[in-house]
Amino acid sequence: MSKPVQDPVSPVVVRSKGSLLHTIRAVAWSFIGIRKNSGYQEDLAKLNPLHVVAVAIAGVVLFILALIFFVNWVVAK
Secondary structure, three states: OOOOOOOOOOOOOOOOOOOHHHHHHHHHHHHHOOOOHHHHHHHHHHOOHHHHHHHHHHHHHHHHHHHHHHHHHHHHO
16 A cells, blocks of 8 residues: 655645634623633634724723713613
């Protein structure tokens, strides 16, 4: 039997890009504080750190605006 011949050229690692929805979902899980290590490793490999920071800042701003709205709604009654 003959052995399969391996290609001497090293394999090219293709890094798939994470979508905006995937970034939002990863940031939401981090806000809640529950995440599997395998999910974290997958996010680390796929997501752009600048996109994660931008989505996190937008999430914090939305959370603060929601709290302000809720407090004003409760106090106004």
